[in-house]
Amino acid sequence: xxxxxxxxxxxxxxxxxxxxxxxxxxxxxxxxxxxxxxxxxxxxxxxxxxxxxxxxxxxxxxxxxxxxxxxxxxxxxxxxxxxxxxxxxxxxxxxxxxxxxxxxxxxxxxxxxxx
Amino acid sequence: xxxxxxxxxxxxxxxxxxxxxxxxxxxxxxxxxxxxxxxxxxxxxxxxxxxxxxxxxxxxxxxxxxxxxxxxxxxxxxxxxxxxxxxxxxxxxxxxxxxxxxxxxxxxxxxxxx
Numbered sequence: 167x168x169x170x171x172x173x174x175x176x177x178x179x180x181x182x183x184x185x186x187x188x189x190x191x192x193x194x195x196x197x198x199x200x201x202x203x204x205x206x207x208x209x210x211x212x213x214x215x216x217x218x219x220x221x222x223x224x225x226x227x228x229x230x231x232x233x234x235x236x237x238x239x240x241x242x243x244x245x246x247x248x249x250x251x252x253x254x255x256x257x258x259x260x261x262x263x264x265x266x267x268x269x270x271x272x273x274x275x276x277x278x279x280x281x
Numbered sequence: 282x283x284x285x286x287x288x289x290x291x292x293x294x295x296x297x298x299x300x301x302x303x304x305x306x307x308x309x310x311x312x313x314x315x316x317x318x319x320x321x322x323x324x325x326x327x328x329x330x331x332x333x334x335x336x337x338x339x340x341x342x343x344x345x346x347x348x349x350x351x352x353x354x355x356x357x358x359x360x361x362x363x364x365x366x367x368x369x370x371x372x373x374x375x376x377x378x379x380x381x382x383x384x385x386x387x388x389x390x391x392x393x394x395x
Contacts, residue, residue, distance in 0.1 A: 170324070199382070209325075209370065209385040222382055256324055270383065272317075272324035 168192065170273035172257050178279045184245040187276045191238050191259030197221075198240040199270060200232060203254040212255075215240055216262070244278075252280045283308040283375040287386035294361055294393050302356040302389045304345075304371035313374040314338075314347055314354040315383070320367045328356075328369070361393045 215234035329338030
């Protein structure tokens with residue numbers, strides 16, 4: 167069974183540009199969550215999608231957005247990139263919402279560097 | 282708000298040593314508790330979980346017990362191996378918007394020397 171696939175693995179962008187990251191969940195998983203990992207702030211929740219609807223959103227500015235398609239694949243977009251957006255972006259999928267009965271399975275992440 | 286506090290690393294041990302990584306939490310209600318592990322260059326893998334007080338999660342020789350009275354979920358392993366070298370994250374499931382999100386600790390880097 168294939169795991170969570172994130173593309174690309176590495177990305178270098180310039181300040182002011184925008185970027186789109188992609189995530190393919192495990193087959194049969196309908197929930198996709200995104201987390202940002204930085205050395206200073208650790209792992210922070212960005213948002214969660216379930217059946218193409220955003221269920222939860224973390225405390226990030228509106229420059230961070232996402233969407234989910236009918237096949238459960240998800241994309242996140244960051245516009246007007248800032249140096250502080252440099253991070254490892256992790257996608258996780260689960261069968262349903264709620265961490266108790268639906269453990270999260272993480273991808274290997276996309277390493278974004280903003281110069 | 283909900284939060285998780287882990288012992289700060291890095292932690293360096295010799296092979297076959299005993300491991301303890303402390304984790305305490307602050308939350309309303311009784312959240313599910315998790316330990317995730319991150320190997321270099323990879324995402325997070327669920328190591329073990331506990332969903333209610335006094336539950337013990339275990340996997341690959343690692344154990345953690347959900348202690349409601351001390352709001353703790355310490356990770357232990359009796360004999361570590363070089364292959365256990367990784368970053369370990371304690372986390373809780375926090376309700377949000379009708380669903381849940383994971384709230385993570387800062388992570389503890391473990392290095393096991395042969």
